[in-house]
Amino acid sequence: MNPIREHQLMMTRRQLFGRSALGVGTAAMAGLMGRSLFAEDSNTPEGLHQAAKAKRVIYLFMSGGPSHHDLWDYKPKMKEMSGQQLPDHVRNGQRVTGMTANQKNGLPVAPTKYKFTKQENNDQGVWVSELLPHTAKVAKELCVVHSTFTEAINHDPAITYIQTGSQIPGRPSLGAWLSYGLGTMNEDLPHYVVMHAKTSFPEQSLFNRLWGTGFLPSDHQGILLRSQGDPVLYLSNPAGVSRNDRRHQLDALAAINQAQYERFGDPEMLSRIQQHEMAYRMQSSVPALMDLTQESEETFALYGEDARQPGTFAACCLNARRLAERGVRNIQIFHRGWDAHGNLPREHESQCKDIDQGSAALIQDLKRRGMLEDTLVIWGGEFGRTAYCQGNLSADNYGRDHHPRCFTVWMAGGGIKPGITYGQTDDYGYNIVDADGNTLTPQPSKEKWTPGTMHIHDLNATILHLLGIDHTRLTYRYQGRDFRLTDVHGHVLHDLIA
Numbered sequence: 001m002n003p004i005r006e007h008q009l010m011m012t013r014r015q016l017f018g019r020s021a022l023g024v025g026t027a028a029m030a031g032l033m034g035r036s037l038f039a040e041d042s043n044t045p046e047g048l049h050q051a052a053k054a055k056r057v058i059y060l061f062m063s064g065g066p067s068h069h070d071l072w073d074y075k076p077k078m079k080e081m082s083g084q085q086l087p088d089h090v091r092n093g094q095r096v097t098g099m100t101a102n103q104k105n106g107l108p109v110a111p112t113k114y115k116f117t118k119q120e121n122n123d124q125g126v127w128v129s130e131l132l133p134h135t136a137k138v139a140k141e142l143c144v145v146h147s148t149f150t151e152a153i154n155h156d157p158a159i160t161y162i163q164t165g166s167q168i169p170g171r172p173s174l175g176a177w178l179s180y181g182l183g184t185m186n187e188d189l190p191h192y193v194v195m196h197a198k199t200s201f202p203e204q205s206l207f208n209r210l211w212g213t214g215f216l217p218s219d220h221q222g223i224l225l226r227s228q229g230d231p232v233l234y235l236s237n238p239a240g241v242s243r244n245d246r247r248h249q250l251d252a253l254a255a256i257n258q259a260q261y262e263r264f265g266d267p268e269m270l271s272r273i274q275q276h277e278m279a280y281r282m283q284s285s286v287p288a289l290m291d292l293t294q295e296s297e298e299t300f301a302l303y304g305e306d307a308r309q310p311g312t313f314a315a316c317c318l319n320a321r322r323l324a325e326r327g328v329r330n331i332q333i334f335h336r337g338w339d340a341h342g343n344l345p346r347e348h349e350s351q352c353k354d355i356d357q358g359s360a361a362l363i364q365d366l367k368r369r370g371m372l373e374d375t376l377v378i379w380g381g382e383f384g385r386t387a388y389c390q391g392n393l394s395a396d397n398y399g400r401d402h403h404p405r406c407f408t409v410w411m412a413g414g415g416i417k418p419g420i421t422y423g424q425t426d427d428y429g430y431n432i433v434d435a436d437g438n439t440l441t442p443q444p445s446k447e448k449w450t451p452g453t454m455h456i457h458d459l460n461a462t463i464l465h466l467l468g469i470d471h472t473r474l475t476y477r478y479q480g481r482d483f484r485l486t487d488v489h490g491h492v493l494h495d496l497i498a
Contacts, residue, residue, distance in 0.1 A: 050470065052468030053374070053414055053415025053468075054374050054413070056329045056331070056374070056375050057329070057330050057376045058331045058332075058377045060317075060333050060359060060362075060379045061333065061380070062351075062355070063204055063337075064155065064338030064339035064340075065158075065339060065383045066351075066380075066407075068385065068406070068429060069111075069384075070114055070348055071131060071132060071352070072128065073408055073429045074116040078387065082109060082111050083108050086108075092439075095153065097154070097401055099341065100386070100401045109388055109428065110388060113345065115129070119139035119140065125421075126421055129352075131348065141363050142418065143410060143416045145409050145410065146422070146423045147406055147442075147452055147453045148454045148456065149404060149454070150383055152167050153402050154402065160210065164485075165460060165484075165486055165487055170209070170214050172212070172213050172216045172483075173209075173213070175192035175194075175211055176192065176212065177216070177464075178329055178330045178467065180216050180217075180476070181464075181474045185327030186326050189289070190223040190328065191329055192211065192221070192329070193222065193223055193331050193332070194332050194334070195225050195331075196227075197316045198227070199354060200337065201351070206334055208221075211332065215483070217270075217271040218268060218271045222330075222332065227311025227315070257269045257270075289319070290319070299365070302361045303315075303317060303318050304358070306354075312358075313335055314361070315358075318362075321371075337351055338351055341399040342398070344385075344398060363412055371413075372413035374414060375414055376412075377412045377413050378411050378463070379409065380407070384403045384405075384406060384408065385400035385407075386400045386402070386403045387400075387430045388400075405432070406425045406432045415466045415497055417496055417498045418498075420496075422452070422496055423454060432450075435452075444456075454493060457487070457489040458493055460490065461486050461493075462492050462493045471486045472490075
């Protein structure tokens with residue numbers, strides 16, 4: 001491409017108006033004030049593609065792939081086939097991972113060992129495992145989708161796919177897209193906040209690209225809140241450096257970055273100024289945010305005693321509510337350890353104990369404060385687990401392999417229909433089927449969308465829609481091409497929307 005044309009395409013609207021109106025002074029002010037100049041417009045229906053039902057998202061991500069068989073997708077007929085080989089017509093030649101492809105005992109069907117109860121809601125019911133007793137109590141608020149699917153069968157590409165819309169690293173995350181499209185409701189806190197909850201089974205690594213900006217300006221990246229030391233790295237001033245000293249340092253640094261911007265026209269220089277200013281404001285706002293001493297005993301009773309321990313999932317959920325109250329648009333909690341290839345009962349029982357009360361408390365807390373109706377809460381992982389087991393089923397130390405063909409995600413609040421299930425799977429929880437039990441072969445393409453199914457692009461398209469964004473129109477031009485979160489796919493699931 002012509003380098004002059006490339007430079008023009010890199011020019012932001014802020015740069016254009018800055019140069020054509022009041023010049024460098026306006027651009028400098030825009031850099032220092034961040035998106036506050038446009039925030040008011042960003043939060044009105046006129047600034048969106050359609051009226052928004054949700055103002056914010058809280059995403060509870062279960063990294064590793066929870067077993068839908070043992071938590072949500074009740075399949076009593078599997079008991080009749082316990083230990084027998086999964087019928088060929090069910091698998092139908094679909095690929096399996098190398099971890100079970102050559103398993104000596106084949107693919108023995110493994111029914112869940114846990115009891116399920118049906119939580120009656122309206123004209124439907126939601127089946128919930130005994131592993132989630134607290135979540136069962138808020139089932140009337142949940143929309144449980146059993147027909148989520150993806151093409152990725154291994155963790156890294158699958159997590160990257162659901163978080164960024166591509167299995168190949170380098171694309172912006174969902175939270176970065178929301179920050180870019182919607183701006184902020186609180187200039188003293190980041191647009192996008194990430195927390196990592198403690199777990200007994202931290203098997204997979206989490207890479208910062210999962211909350212990164214890719215090719216979007218870097219001020220839209222997720223900010224990781226830590227449970228030990230400074231909540232954000234380098235938040236405190238070094239010994240001997242006062243707040244006034246820090247202010248003078250930032251002013252000098254802003255002048256250097258502004259000079260670089262004027263010379264090269266790189267919008268990343270303005271992003272650096274914004275990030276430094278945000279860090280300065282966070283020195284006051286974040287410590288107050290992380291101080292839970294003002295929370296009532298009633299609140300701690302709701303979230304459980306774990307909420308008093310920094311870094312637990314319950315504590316992260318309580319902080320998520322506090323962030324939502326303060327205007328943070330996108331909050332994401334990662335909980336690792338769901339990759340149960342062996343010892344699934346022990347591991348999943350521990351994992352569910354970690355997340356059950358906190359997840360339910362978050363729903364209840366938001367509702368009692370009148371915030372659930374405009375806060376979209378999402379729970380799920382990157383894929384599900386297989387109907388067949390790994391290891392010896394009778395020894396009770398069996399596991400389940402990765403299963404992308406169908407898995408369960410639930411949503412609540414933020415314009416979602418409460419107390420319903422969507423989509424269904426066959427008697428083995430292996431394939432998505434229609435109302436007559438016929439196996440479906442869904443596609444990610446919008447034009448080939450299959451009713452009753454939810455590809456991960458459909459999930460992201462629906463999330464954006466609930467926040468007032470048309471996923472086909474939220475784009476960013478990079479290297480001569482318009483990119484979007486859902487690529488060329490995605491279908492808004494209106495059947496889930498109240």
